[in-house]
Amino acid sequence: MRKILIIDDDKTDRLLIKKALLKVESDLEIIELASGREAVSTIKSESPLATLLDIRMPGIDGFQVLKAIREDTKTRSHPVIMVSGSDETSDKSMANEFGADGYLVKPDSFLGYGELAQVIYKSVFERLQPE
Amino acid sequence: MYESIEFSRLDRRELVKMPDQIMHREYHSILDSHPDLICRFTRDYVVRFVNRTFASFFGSDGVSEENTPEFFIGKDLIEVVQKGQRHRLKSKLSQLTPESPQTEMRSMRVAKTGEEIILKWTLIGLFDQEGELYEYQAAGRDITTEFNLTQALEQRNQDLEVLQTEMRLVLDAMPNKIWYKDDKNIILKLNEEAAQSMGMDVKSVEGANTYDLFGDSAKTYHDDDLKVINSGKPLLGYVERYTPNDGAMGWVQTDKIPFDHPVTGEKRILVVSTDITELKEQEALLKTINKNLDDFASLTSHDLQAPLRHIGIFAELLQEECADNISEDGKEYLSEISDGVIHMRGLIKSFLKFMRASPEGVDIGRLNLTEVITKVCKAREQDVANLGGEIRIPQDEIIVRGESVLLEQVVANLIDNAIKYRDHTRPIKIEVSAKKSLGEWRITVSDNGVGVERNFAPHVFDLFGRAKPHAHREGSGVGLALCKRIVILHGGTIALIEKQDVGSEFMFTLKAAQSLE
Known part of the structure; x- marks a missing residue:
């Protein structure tokens, strides 16, 4: 089964993203991590298609997690999309600098989450499995 | 009267052989034409001789005889002398040996003209071979001009001394370091503060060349000074690091002003340095505090936004996915929750902008405040x-320069306060009024509530400064402080107006904007 890894300390955000993604594509396994400590090892062991990574998390923040992913030879080219509550330009440029493949702002409505899931679907599934 | 001698008719050799009588007339003639007042008198003060200058000086007006030397011969000299000086003259003469x-x-x-004339007398006692005094000789010279000049010079010197003392006092009282130099790097003047910063005293520095004091290291300062002197333009507000004599690193702000000496035209430069170390430290501290505040505001708002987003989304999900199981009332409540979430989201965003506290962080534009006031009042109309x-x-139509969400906060806070602090013994009355004057709108919110006690009036805008007598009433103590910050951010003022009768009255001003009509 195709897998997507969500790393976010906020349980509700994980739930909303998961719910929205499954609405777009039900044949999907969502792996959830509440911190980025095991990100690299999980990517290696589970081989998800992509990782949706929050930025502001206690302990190791999203940028440090992304850095660790990019520094490991086996996960270096793994697709990572930052999904953050922050709309700050500084966060977006930082994500770009650390090598994120995309940056999405957490929406204020569930409709917005649907759109977010569509964007993720298109950028991850359609690109990987073109018809 | 003596006849004048025609010298041109006399042969030099004849002059040498001149008989006594001629010689006598000759000397008299010389003495008569001498500008000094000359006289001889006996030990009993009987005048034996005066020259014409003497006679003319002491003679009376209109009587030609009294202006002649002959008039004075045989007179008592003491009678000629003014009464007040007679005793002194006698005393002086008696001391001669x-x-x-x-x-x-x-x-x-x-x-006679009323002018005061100062005379300097040289008194000589003439003694015979036995040491016996037989006559006196007096020669008086008009030293009025010299005396007045000396007096004026003394006064001028005294004034100059006072001026220099005052200048020194002023210079030394200045907290700045002041140097007055020429283009050769000679320190012509400096104040105590400047001397201290060089580890020296004023006297040892004034007049010294800085190359003699500091060697080659003086060149940097000299070069900088010359740049200013040659450009003829002052260098103002130059901020640099420096190490004073005590070794502690600091900051100074320096002004260098070139000018030409008003008399000689020589090049001069005035250097004024102000120690801004404390200011710089405060600036750095303020930057850190602002950064912390910014980080705090940013984190707080993000932490607040996440649960708020969740409340909104789940209210939305309930409405969409569980609509069949929710009553009409329930749906209305959910709608209220969504509205509340939207409102609070706006507040948080505005608050975040506000906490960053730079005027450019807030989108201040043309705003119809009447609409804002109406919206706030309508929302509370039913409750009231x-x-x-x-x-x-x-x-x-109140058109101001402002930001709608923030100013809505101000109006809402003032109206809510009026409701909160109402007087339960009478029906509540709130009036919002506006007046435009000198390019600004003055908005007043008055009520007939319990009012603000005089003692607490100065603290109503303090953070957590809520009037204690009403502390049992609901309120965070932030509202009015926030109002003040918002109004100040808009370039306005806010105040509590003292009322003679019941209730309270708050006033705030905002810059007027052009109406589109």
């Missing part, structure tokens, strides 16, 4: 009506 036959005295005489009261709003 063969060993010390000469003395001086000054006298002042008011001339339920309490048996009323809210009056202004009819004017």
Whole structure:
């Protein structure tokens, strides 16, 4: 089964993203991590298609997690999309600098989450499995 | 009267062989034409000789005889002398001895013109071979001009000394370091503060060349000074690091002003340095505090936004996915929750902008404040009506420069305070009024509530400064402080107006904007 890894300390955000993604594509396994400590090892062991990574998390923040992913030879080219509550330009440029493949702002409505899931679907599934 | 001698007709050799009588007339002629007042008199003060200058000086007006030397011969000299000076003259003369036959005295005489004339007298006692005094000789010289000049010079020197003392006092009282130099790097003047910063005293530095004081290291300063002197333009507000004599690193702000000496035209430079170390430290501290505040505001708002987003989304999900199981009332409540979430989201965003506290961080533009006031009052109209009261709003079209969400906060806070601090014994009355004057709108919110106690009035805008007598009433103590910050951010003022009768009255001003009509 195709897998997507969500790393976010906020349980509700994980739930909303998961719910929205499954609405777009039900044949999907969502792996959830509440911190980025095991990100690299999980990517290696589970081989998800992509990782949706929050930025502001206690302990190791999203940028440090992304850095660790990019520094490991086996996960270096793994697709990572930052999904953050922050709309700050500084966060977006930082994500770009650390090598994120995309940056999405957490929406204020569930409709917005649907759109977010569509964007993720298109950028991850359609690109990987073109018809 | 002596006849004048025609010298041109005399042969030099004849002059040498001149008989005594001619010689006598010759000397008299010389003495008569001498500008000094000359006289000889006996030990009993009987005048034996005066020259014409003497006679003319002491003679009376209109009587030609009295202006002649002959008039004075045989007179008592003491009678000629003014009364006030007679005793002094006698005393001076009595002190003369063969060993010390000469003395001086000054006298002042008011001339016929009323002018004061100062005379300097040289008194000589003439003694015979036995040491016996037989006559006196007096020569008086008009030293009025010299005396006045000396007096004026002394006064001028005294004034100059006072001026220099005052200048020194002013210079030394200045907290700045001040140097006055020439283009050769010689320190012509400096104040104590400047001398101290060099580890020296004023006297040892004034007049010294800085190359002699500091060697080659003075060149940097000299070069900088020359740049300013040659450009002829002052260098103002130059901030640099420096190490004063005590070794602690600091900051100074320096002004260098070039000018030409008003008399000689020589190049000069005035260097004024102000120690801004404390200011710099405060600036750095303020930057850190602002950064912390910014980080705090940013984190707080993000932490607040996440649960708020969740509340909104789940209210939305309930409405969409569980609509069949929710009553009409329930749906209305959910709608209220969504509205509340949207409102609070706006507040948080505005608050975040506000906490960053730079005017450019807030989108201040043309705003119809009447609409904002109406919106706030309409939302509370029913509640106030339920309490048996009323809210009056202004009819004017109030167009200001402002940010809608923030100013809505100000109006809402003032109206909510009026409701919160109402007097339960009478129906509540709130009036919002507006007046435009000198390019600004003055908005007033008045009520007939319990008012603000005089003691607490100065603290109503303090953070957590809520009037203690009403502390049992609901409120965070942030509202009015926030109002003040918002109004100040808009370039306005806010105040509590003292009321003679019941209730309270708050006033705030905002810059007026052009109406589109």
